[in-house]
Amino acid sequence: MTEIFISVLLLLGSFFILVAAIGMVRFKDLYGRLHASTKATSFGILLLLIGASMYFGDFQVYVKTLLIILFIYLTAPLAAHSITKSYKPAGKEGDEKDEKADL
Amino acid sequence: MTMDITIPGIVLYIAFAFLMLAMVLTLYRLLKGPGFNDQIAAMDLLSSIIIGIILVYGMQIDNKMYFDISIIIALVSFIGTVAISTFIKKKND
Numbered sequence: 001m002t003e004i005f006i007s008v009l010l011l012l013g014s015f016f017i018l019v020a021a022i023g024m025v026r027f028k029d030l031y032g033r034l035h036a037s038t039k040a041t042s043f044g045i046l047l048l049l050i051g052a053s054m055y056f057g058d059f060q061v062y063v064k065t066l067l068i069i070l071f072i073y074l075t076a077p078l079a080a081h082s083i084t085k086s087y088k089p090a091g092k093e094g095d096e097k098d099e100k101a102d103l
Numbered sequence: 104m105t106m107d108i109t110i111p112g113i114v115l116y117i118a119f120a121f122l123m124l125a126m127v128l129t130l131y132r133l134l135k136g137p138g139f140n141d142q143i144a145a146m147d148l149l150s151s152i153i154i155g156i157i158l159v160y161g162m163q164i165d166n167k168m169y170f171d172i173s174i175i176i177a178l179v180s181f182i183g184t185v186a187i188s189t190f191i192k193k194k195n196d
Contacts, residue, residue, distance in 0.1 A: 007114040010159065014121035017155055021125035024132050024148055030140050033132075037144055041151040049173075052158045055108055056167050064170040068177055072151075075181040079147055082185050086192035087140045 002054065009051030016044030030087055038080040042072055110162065118159050126152050143187055150180035 023036025046069055053065040129152060133145035154173045161169030 002108055003110060006108070007110060010110070010114055010118045010162075011121075014118040014125075014155060014159070017152055018121045018125045020148060021128040021152070024145060025128045030138070030144065033141060033144055037148045041148060045151055045154060048155050048158050052162055052170075055110065055162055057108075058167065061167055061170060064174060068154075068170070068173055071174075071177050071181075075177070079181055079184040079188075080144075082188040083140055083143055083147070086143075086188040086195065087138075088195050 006051045006055050009047050013044045013047030016040050034080045034083060038076050042076045045072055115159060115163050122152055122156050139191055143184060147180060147184045150176055
């Protein structure tokens with residue numbers, strides 16, 4: 001029973017990472033590529049980590065898994081935000097001249 | 104606790120195949136990306152794919168040590184991504 005669960009988790013996790021890579025190739029814009037790569041990759045790594053930690057079934061491994069999941073879910077949006085802030089589209093002058101929306 | 108769980112080998116091979124195909128597609132974007140930002144995004148995705156490959160490989164050879172390598176790669180890839188994109192942002196201004 002546990003074998004089937006771990007197998008499904010492994011296949012789903014690697015499938016989500018493959019979906020992220022396909023989106024990385026197929027999207028036309030940097031924003032679309034980041035949209036594909038950030039979220040799907042985090043979820044795929046989450047599933048792979050849960051499967052691997054259930055395979056080993058050790059307390060130390062569970063603690064390390066929790067650390068990796070926390071770190072990836074904290075830093076993947078930060079990295080995507082940093083890449084987006086350094087992006088300067090070719091047609092525009094840059095985002096200093098954009099007017100701020102009155103909210 | 105229970106080390107007698109045996110995953111079928113075909114599952115590990117299919118997971119390896121998915122991850123390798125994802126790696127090839129990401130390398131295509133890394134080589135052909137129109138700008139620096141696409142290449143940085145591709146490198147960020149590539150580090151995540153390498154974390155997945157290391158986890159599946161650690162399950163295949165039944166060694167718990169490979170989780171530590173995943174922690175180190177997650178830390179270093181975040182620092183590298185933020186450093187390079189901050190450098191490009193400073194260069195654009």
